[in-house]
Amino acid sequence: MHLAQLNVAHLREPLDSPALADFLAALGPIYQVSDAAPGFVWRMKEGDEPTDLIQHDYGPMLVVNLSVWESRETLWNFIYRSAHLEVMRRRRQWFHRIAEPYTVMWWVPEGHLPPLDEAMARLDLLRTQGPGPEAFTFKDFYDSSAAACLPAAAEVTK
Amino acid sequence: MTSDDLESISVLGDPVRRALYRFVAEQGRDVGRNEAAEATGVQRTLAAHHLDKLVEAGLLEAGFRRLSGRAGPGGGRPAKVYRRVREERAVSLPPRDYRTLALVLAETVDLLGGEEKAEEAARRAGERLAAADAASGDLMEVLRARGYEPYEEDGRVRLRNCPFHVLADSHPLLVCSMNLALCEGLLAGLGETGVAATLDPRPEECCVAFSKPSKNNVD
Numbered sequence: 001m002h003l004a005q006l007n008v009a010h011l012r013e014p015l016d017s018p019a020l021a022d023f024l025a026a027l028g029p030i031y032q033v034s035d036a037a038p039g040f041v042w043r044m045k046e047g048d049e050p051t052d053l054i055q056h057d058y059g060p061m062l063v064v065n066l067s068v069w070e071s072r073e074t075l076w077n078f079i080y081r082s083a084h085l086e087v088m089r090r091r092r093q094w095f096h097r098i099a100e101p102y103t104v105m106w107w108v109p110e111g112h113l114p115p116l117d118e119a120m121a122r123l124d125l126l127r128t129q130g131p132g133p134e135a136f137t138f139k140d141f142y143d144s145s146a147a148a149c150l151p152a153a154a155e156v157t158k
Numbered sequence: 159m160t161s162d163d164l165e166s167i168s169v170l171g172d173p174v175r176r177a178l179y180r181f182v183a184e185q186g187r188d189v190g191r192n193e194a195a196e197a198t199g200v201q202r203t204l205a206a207h208h209l210d211k212l213v214e215a216g217l218l219e220a221g222f223r224r225l226s227g228r229a230g231p232g233g234g235r236p237a238k239v240y241r242r243v244r245e246e247r248a249v250s251l252p253p254r255d256y257r258t259l260a261l262v263l264a265e266t267v268d269l270l271g272g273e274e275k276a277e278e279a280a281r282r283a284g285e286r287l288a289a290a291d292a293a294s295g296d297l298m299e300v301l302r303a304r305g306y307e308p309y310e311e312d313g314r315v316r317l318r319n320c321p322f323h324v325l326a327d328s329h330p331l332l333v334c335s336m337n338l339a340l341c342e343g344l345l346a347g348l349g350e351t352g353v354a355a356t357l358d359p360r361p362e363e364c365c366v367a368f369s370k371p372s373k374n375n376v377d
Contacts, residue, residue: 077361085330085334089335
């Protein structure tokens with residue numbers, strides 16, 4: 001099984017405002033790090049430019065990122081033990097603080113590239129039901145063995 | 159404190175073991191028996207005996223690796239190698255539990271959205287700590303004394319050990335940001351104006367690195 005992660009962030013200002021220039025400039029270098037990171041499998045892309053953010057129907061102020069990794073450790077090392085950490089430290093300059101969970105993880109069969117509606121449904125699940133084997137966080141993590149016996153996983157592997 | 163922790167630490171009562179443990183810990187990589195014996199000036203068999211005692215006590219972990227760097231036939235037999243266990247051992251008499259309280263406080267900062275205040279407080283704490291350690295006045299000395307285990311690489315100072323490991327694991331963004339602020343406070347307190355602390359994390363190490371080593375005392 002591979003580990004999928006979605007995170008969403010609510011912009012303080014529209015993407016084309018000067019306040020977001022640093023954020024957009026940081027995307028290229030960070031994607032270089034992520035795409036070359038050990039354990040990186042896939043990330044959803046809208047276009048060839050790093051600033052081509054994923055298009056969606058959840059409003060113009062929501063930025064989403066969706067990626068798949070080989071393991072908890074490889075995803076952790078990218079998020080917290082790479083140049084990504086410094087960019088994340090500056091997130092308040094660009095994004096609102098939100099009280100509900102803004103990131104979710106779940107296990108997917110190898111080769112499955114989750115569509116955005118699947119990812120948003122997992123985030124919704126985490127927000128409404130709390131962490132479980134189908135939608136969880138680093139703090140409340142569930143092993144792939146717990147997810148493997150879920151009906152949803154069996155459905156996709158058929 | 160658990161009785162396991164006390165037993166593990168009591169194994170270090172022997173000066174040879176203490177020297178071996180310190181040597182392996184300082185290398186930050188796999189260390190072979192020969193190398194450890196040479197560095198501490200004891201015979202190889204004695205070093206091997208003590209290294210294995212340290213493994214039994216859970217202070218080091220052992221593995222097998224070809225030290226020649228060559229694989230396949232002719233690469234030699236894999237040698238037994240040692241490295242420090244990451245998990246910390248703590249003994250406090252009388253028992254104290256700062257870890258649980260620190261975890262609760264970190265969660266409170268998260269709930270209140272108080273990251274900026276926490277960073278400001280960490281910066282002030284760094285300044286105070288530097289003032290208390292000002293006797294040496296040297297960045298490397300202060301970092302060593304604070305358990306960061308600094309080492310030089312490519313003209314920068316990196317830190318092998320995260321003194322806040324458990325908290326950095328549970329609240330990485332908050333704790334690494336506070337650690338950076340604390341290190342900036344140390345620099346300010348020492349008057350090290352030509353040195354910059356930056357977040358430059360790597361797996362298994364501390365998240366902070368310094369732009370250039372202190373003037374006179376880099377080893």
